[in-house]
Amino acid sequence: MQIKVSTKYLKTSSKKMQPIVSLIKGKKVEEAINQLKFLPKKGGRFLLKSLESGVANARHNFNLPSQDLIVKEVLIGEGPMLKRWTPKALGSATPFRKRTSHLTIILETKPGIEIKKEIVKKEKVEELPIVEEVKKETKVVKEEKLKKPEEPEISKRVFDVRRVASGRHKQNLDRLRRKEKGGIIGRIFRRKAGDK
Structure with missing residues (x-):
């Protein structure tokens, strides 16, 4: 019985992995892990x-303990290069x-070990008879959910006059008027002392 494990895109080159791979090839899994x-x-x-x-x-x-496994093969391939x-x-x-x-690791069982695969039988679930009272209760709950509560009317009073649709295009005029005068910076830092 063979068990395959593959890991992709390891952030190391295959050249650096090769000497490590040769250490564990053909060994028992427990020895390889300790190594x-x-x-x-x-x-x-x-x-x-x-x-x-x-x-x-x-x-x-497969219900196999680690004592029954051997590292059969370890394959290292090149991945994409950045x-x-x-x-x-x-x-x-x-x-x-x-x-x-x-990286691809192939594990194998020791010779002479048989795999016992358990077959799980699915039990049929008996359906319980639905009582009419439960059906009525669900209908009542559904009807209650369908009724929407009345929402109170929200007054459409405008707090800011400039946000009214008719004057909305004039909102940015305040900023423009401030810039025309020069603002505070223009009054404090003047290029020439005589200008006003």
Whole structure:
């Protein structure tokens, strides 16, 4: 039985992941997890997380304990590359590539272990007979919901005269009149002392 786990767009290059992958290929899952836990490399964390996910899938879907699993294969592929620029001397710039990678782990059961898949039988739910009283109550509630309460009329009194439709186009005239006179700034900071 094979269990596949795939993780995409890891923020590290496949070249950096390759030496870490060779550490866990063909080992028991528990040994591989212990190896990755104490590995001081960034790629080790990605591998550990994916491996633990695969073990959880095996336990949940097929009732397989982690002692019965072996890391059969680990595949590393190149993902999309982000091209960025870094500044250099004399106003120039050089490109650099932020590489990503795709990871696929294939777990396999030890030879001689059979998988017992449980078949869950769905029980039929018996429908309870609906009582006529309940139906009547729902009708009464629906009728009450349909009746809308009367809303009080809101007076249409205008608080600001300029907001009345007839004078609405004159709203901005106050600001224009203030600017024409020059405002406070014009009175305090004058270019020439003699101007008024």
